[in-house]
Amino acid sequence: VRCCTKERAAIFSIGSFGDRWHEMAVSNGINADLFKSELGSITSPEMVDQVLSTGKYDLVTITHNETSTGVMNPIDEISKVIKKYPQVIFCVDAVSSAAGVKIETDKLGIDICITSSQKALGLPPGLSICTISERAVEKARTVKNRGFYLDLVQLYDTIKTKDYQYPSTPNLSLMFALNYQLELIMEEGLENRFNRHLAMAEYTRNWAKKYFSLFPDEKYASVTLTTVKNTRHISVKELNEQLGKRGFVISNGYGNLKEKTFRIAHMADLTLEDVKELLLNIEDILSI
Amino acid sequence: VRCCTKERAAIFSIGSFGDRWHEMAVSNGINADLFKSELGSITSPEMVDQVLSTGKYDLVTITHNETSTGVMNPIDEISKVIKKYPQVIFCVDAVSSAAGVKIETDKLGIDICITSSQKALGLPPGLSICTISERAVEKARTVKNRGFYLDLVQLYDTIKTKDYQYPSTPNLSLMFALNYQLELIMEEGLENRFNRHLAMAEYTRNWAKKYFSLFPDEKYASVTLTTVKNTRHISVKELNEQLGKRGFVISNGYGNLKEKTFRIAHMADLTLEDVKELLLNIEDILSI
Numbered sequence: 001v002r003c004c005t006k007e008r009a010a011i012f013s014i015g016s017f018g019d020r021w022h023e024m025a026v027s028n029g030i031n032a033d034l035f036k037s038e039l040g041s042i043t044s045p046e047m048v049d050q051v052l053s054t055g056k057y058d059l060v061t062i063t064h065n066e067t068s069t070g071v072m073n074p075i076d077e078i079s080k081v082i083k084k085y086p087q088v089i090f091c092v093d094a095v096s097s098a099a100g101v102k103i104e105t106d107k108l109g110i111d112i113c114i115t116s117s118q119k120a121l122g123l124p125p126g127l128s129i130c131t132i133s134e135r136a137v138e139k140a141r142t143v144k145n146r147g148f149y150l151d152l153v154q155l156y157d158t159i160k161t162k163d164y165q166y167p168s169t170p171n172l173s174l175m176f177a178l179n180y181q182l183e184l185i186m187e188e189g190l191e192n193r194f195n196r197h198l199a200m201a202e203y204t205r206n207w208a209k210k211y212f213s214l215f216p217d218e219k220y221a222s223v224t225l226t227t228v229k230n231t232r233h234i235s236v237k238e239l240n241e242q243l244g245k246r247g248f249v250i251s252n253g254y255g256n257l258k259e260k261t262f263r264i265a266h267m268a269d270l271t272l273e274d275v276k277e278l279l280l281n282i283e284d285i286l287s288i
Numbered sequence: 289v290r291c292c293t294k295e296r297a298a299i300f301s302i303g304s305f306g307d308r309w310h311e312m313a314v315s316n317g318i319n320a321d322l323f324k325s326e327l328g329s330i331t332s333p334e335m336v337d338q339v340l341s342t343g344k345y346d347l348v349t350i351t352h353n354e355t356s357t358g359v360m361n362p363i364d365e366i367s368k369v370i371k372k373y374p375q376v377i378f379c380v381d382a383v384s385s386a387a388g389v390k391i392e393t394d395k396l397g398i399d400i401c402i403t404s405s406q407k408a409l410g411l412p413p414g415l416s417i418c419t420i421s422e423r424a425v426e427k428a429r430t431v432k433n434r435g436f437y438l439d440l441v442q443l444y445d446t447i448k449t450k451d452y453q454y455p456s457t458p459n460l461s462l463m464f465a466l467n468y469q470l471e472l473i474m475e476e477g478l479e480n481r482f483n484r485h486l487a488m489a490e491y492t493r494n495w496a497k498k499y500f501s502l503f504p505d506e507k508y509a510s511v512t513l514t515t516v517k518n519t520r521h522i523s524v525k526e527l528n529e530q531l532g533k534r535g536f537v538i539s540n541g542y543g544n545l546k547e548k549t550f551r552i553a554h555m556a557d558l559t560l561e562d563v564k565e566l567l568l569n570i571e572d573i574l575s576i
Contacts, residue, residue: 029317029433118457126414126459145317147435169406171414171459 001061002028003140003152004089004112010035010057012043015068016255017093021061029145033057039257040216040227042073045081052085058139059089065097067119068254070227070263071216072097079108089136095119098129099185100197100224100267111136112152117174120197120224122268123181127174132156197223200266200275207279208264211288215261224267227253229260234286236262242285248278289349290316291428291440292377292400298323298345300331303356304543305381309349317433321345327545328357328504328515333365340373346427347377353385355407356542358515358551359504360385367396377424383407386417387473388485388512388555399424400440405462408485408512410556411469415462420444485511488554488563495567496552499576503549512555515541517548522574524550530573536566 001009001024009032011022018036025032035051037043043062052060060082065072075092082090091112094103098113100120105113111133118125132152140146140153148154149168158167185193204226208214215227230236236252236259243249253261266275289297289312297320299310306324313320323339325331331350340348348370353360363380370378379400382391386401388408393401399421406413420440428434428441436442437456446455473481492514496502503515518524524540524547531537541549554563 024436027434027436027439116457124459124461125457126462146315148312148315150437151315169404169413171412171462173412173462174414174459 001025001030001032001059001091002150003143003146004091004136005030005032005059006139006143007058008032008056009059009061010048010051011061012048012051012063013037014041014043014063014071014073015039015066017066017068017095018061018063021063021093028147040069040071042071042217042220043078045074045077048078049081049084052082052088058087059091061091061093064092064094064103065101065222065224067096067222067225067263068257069216070222070225070261071220072101072222072224074220075103075108079110083109089139096224096267097222100194102190102194105131105133111139117178120267121178121181123174123177126171127178129178196271197267199272200270201226203272203275204264204266204279211283215257225263225265227257227261227263230262232286232288235259239282239285243278243281246281248281250278250282289313289318289320289347289379290438291431291434292379292424293318293320293347294427294431295346296320296344297347297349298336298339299349300336300339300351301325302329302331302351302359302361303327303354305354305356305383306331306349306351309351309381316435328359330359330361330505330508331366333362333369336366337369337372340370340376346375347379349379349381352380352382352391353389353510353512355384355510355513355551356545357504358510358513358549359508360389360510360512362508363391363396367398371397377427384512384555385510388482390478390482393419393421399427405466408555409466409469411462411465414459415466417466484559485555487560488558489514491560491563492552492554492567499571503545513551513553515545515549515551518550520574520576523547527570527573531566531569534569536569538566538570 098115386403
């Protein structure tokens with residue numbers, strides 16, 4: 001958002017991580033407007049169309065998978081709208097979806113797609129990974145005050161001219177771990193991997209509907225984690241303590257949704273068997 | 289430099305890493321002037337005094353140990369000068385010296401002291417570590433546009449109020465490694481550690497003077513690495529290839545000093561015995 005916004009950024013938010021993108025823009029002195037959807041809802045293609053039709057914006061950010069609400073935005077439909085505005089740079093936060101869900105950056109016209117090592121890639125935290133289009137690099141060249149360590153132009157140019165070396169010392173051990181993990185991902189096969197994620201998501205959603213209820217509209221429920229509405233008013237904190245003793249962990253609701261929802265992650269190296277075992281343990285603890 | 293400069297930063301440089309600090313300031317839109325010393329020389333206390341006496345600056349940066357030239361700045365003497373200007377925030381790049389050399393931040397009045405995991409701490413790269421004074425935090429609160437991930441105020445406030453949690457997901461595996469390494473360092477004892485570094489430095493310097501010559505003035509030669517003037521006009525690249533076959537590695541000169549100098553690191557977990565073995569192997573390869 002700092003490197004490619006020259007005029008004004010349109011930040012669409014469906015939860016905490018969308019809001020954070022706006023904080024980042026503001027703290028970097030970027031002109032940016034925040035367009036929030038209700039918690040549990042998506043950024044609709046109509047909203048994006050309406051905002052971009054003002055002609056005020058040259059960059060748009062979309063959260064693909066909002067970890068705080070378990071909502072996955074319909075990025076294919078949103079991309080169709082954004083394509084109507086060729087001057088706009090299209091940025092996607094795919095932190096918790098990339099490597100668990102297919103994201104065709106070229107086909108969708110995504111200029112910058114950002115992810116992180118510790119979510120669906122299944123590695124420890126410490127590495128952020130991003131794809132960048134030629135269009136975005138050229139745009140960034142026209143933007144001043146891009147900073148040093150996170151300057152996409154300096155990163156791009158150094159990688160291109162220096163045989164994949166970086167301008168500063170990078171996190172080498174995690175890069176080796178990423179390389180290893182990518183080999184395992186290719187061995188599994190991308191389609192197999194995406195199908196495995198889908199199977200885990202469907203199983204968890206059906207379980208949630210049976211015993212509780214889904215927080216987001218099922219049509220937009222995330223493929224990498226499920227946010228469950230706490231309709232039984234259980235103590236999520238206590239449940240998690242009991243699970244911990246058995247070697248499992250779930251997440252409480254994020255921020256304002258604490259105790260009102262809980263979240264079950266099903267991504268990275270987990271299998272459908274792992275998910276089934278976790279859910280059986282929850283049933284057992286809650287005697288449901 | 290971004291978080292604590294309100295007026296103008298005085299950047300003192302004795303090599304590539306000092307220059308880099310100036311690039312960082314400029315790329316973040318900070319007003320900054322660069323004061324360079326000749327390669328191989330120090331930032332003299334007199335220079336600092338002259339620059340700060342203009343009253344134009346509210347922040348000063350000093351490179352403690354310049355890895356490109358092997359020069360260690362006389363930070364004690366420089367600190368005495370900076371104390372004459374109480375409005376100035378004093379920042380030190382101790383990337384390649386901290387944990388190898390004693391740096392008394394409080395006594396010297398250093399407001400921000402930065403280091404990194406991959407040098408004298410002896411860990412893989414991926415973590416930067418910094419100390420920050422209350423004075424610097426208060427100053428930073430008055431500065432706008434501090435960015436997001438590297439905003440010292442947000443980091444400080446989150447750590448203080450949230451029981452040492454971070455605003456964003458940190459590099460956890462390296463933090464555990466750091467914790468382990470710090471325990472080993474305390475077991476060794478700080479004075480023992482500093483003396484070990486000094487013994488390795490003195491041995492390497494004497495070796496360098498015997499077979500080649502020292503690049504910096506011996507008075508200011510670094511305690512964590514020695515930069516040797518290539519007076520015998522050997523091929524550093526070839527020497528390093530031969531060393532590699534034997535399981536050793538040295539560094540070529542940095543940037544313009546390539547092949548004109550070479551650099552021998554003696555820091556972190558290395559012992560005097562390791563250094564002796566390396567130097568004997570160099571003698572053997574060069575038949576000197």
